[in-house]
Amino acid sequence: MPDIRTHAANLYQKSLSEKKFFEIESSGQTAYLNMLLLTAARNRVFIETILRQFIRRPVPRKNIFAFYALLLGSTELLFMNTPPHAAINGWVEAVKKQCDKFLGGMVNAVLRRISENRSDLLQQPRRFFPAEFLKILRQDYTPEQIAAMEQACFSEPPLAVSVKEAPEIWAQKLNGQPLSNNTLTIPAAGPVPSLPGYKEGAWWVQDFAASLGVTALVPCPGQKILDLCAAPGGKTAQLLNARAAVTALDCSQERLQTLRQNLTRLQFPLPEIICADAREWLQSAPKESFDAVLLDAPCSATGIFRRHPEILAFKTLNDVRRQTELQQQILTAAAPVIKHGGTLIYCVCSIAKDEGEKQITRFLKAHPEFCISPLTEREINSFHDGRLSSLLTAEGFIRTLPSMLPEFGGVDSFFIARLQKA
Ligand SMILES: C[S@@+](CC[C@H](N)C(=O)[O-])C[C@H]1O[C@@H](n2cnc3c(N)ncnc32)[C@H](O)[C@@H]1O
Incomplete structure (x- = not known):
């Protein structure tokens, strides 16, 4: 089993090459992997803009692992609570193993600069949609509508569930908010199978x-x-x-x-x-x-x-x-x-x-x-x-x-x- 960071980079790469959702298996590390991969995907356009400020040439295709190391390493440094030395060392070691020492050095230098400039970088304007996806949106929506969607998407959405009955009672048990009909939204829900009512089949996501x-x-x-x-x-x-x-x-x-x-x-x-x-x-x-x-x-x-x-x-x-x-x-x-x-x-x-x-x-x-x-x-x-x-x-x-x-x-x-x- 590869270390957790190499595993995360492989999952990201697999999703993109197969054009499928992330497939994160259940384990003790599911929460970390979910948080890392989804935050990276949500901020990918923004992080790529930042990376271009620190790297002169794009990472060659055959060393694509180093690109994922930069993307996911930047995610940890900018948006997660991982101590910077742990994130940087972890990614540098993974790149040395998967690619070579030279690329390990490059990843080390870039991630260090991102860590040092974290607060300034976070002030830069953030975009959410990549160019190809914008083409889909621009066919049907105005720039104002697209900007409003963009703003709505940077943070993690709450869990939403449909309950069989008694939404008010389940809202209390699950710390949720009844929306309408039988839907509840539950912010910061945690792992779904451990929530009250899941095993008894009282609701579904x-x-x-x-x-x-x-x-x-x-x-x-x-x-x-x-x-x-x-x-x-x-x-x-x-x-x-x-x-x-x-x-x-x-x-x-x-x-x-x-x-x-x-x-x-x-x-x-x-x-x-x-x-x-x-x-x-x-x-x-x-x-x-x-x-x-x-x-x-x-x-x-x-x-x-x-x-x-x-x-x-x-x-x-x-x-x-x-x-x-x-x-x-x-x-x-x-x-x-x-x-x-x-x-x-x-x-x-x-x-x-x-x-x-x-x-x-x-x-x-x-x-x-x-x-x-x-x-x-x-x-x-x-x-x-x-x-x-x-x-x-x-x-x-x-x-x-x-x-x-x-x-x-x-x-x-x-x-x-x-x-x-x-
Ligand atoms: C949007 S999902 C359905 C979600 C589902 N109704 C629900 O509420 O959970 C679309 C489904 O269409 C199925 N599908 C795709 N092409 C199909 C076809 N030609 N005939 C029947 N099912 C098809 C897929 O396997 C997939 O499960």
């Missing part, structure tokens, strides 16, 4: 914005609902909590296994579970057989950069384009299985309007049998106090942005549309 798709559906007991793209089951759990008759479909066997585990922990009876490509399965499914379809579509995941800042480094407009096509195919295939008068909920955790607002506009043009069923504040807010009005668009869609609901630590970016079949 889910951002407030993610929960709104099912809120918009208003599920009833016995209602026949097809949960398309269901794994790992956050929304399936909400549907089962409302005692709907659920069919949960996903194309990933592995993710469906996680769905089973999650629903079992939550003590819900397992619904009908189907492993298939939604497009193929829907071709042979009986027409007009569901009261409602919830399509939480595969998407670029560009709306969840608050909780997964690592994606900022590898998501591009190409990801948006690729997913848009797949979403359109699943939407088209889903239309016939909904009963007349039935509901289609379409949601994506993408910030790009091509996957959200524009996707639905195109769908409605091609499917005149569907119309928008506009969402209202009263329907999505159990407190009926107007706090969620900014989440609704003029058309009656939901579009959340990280800069919204700052009093609750912000929300992920989701798009949700409710359509009705004539």
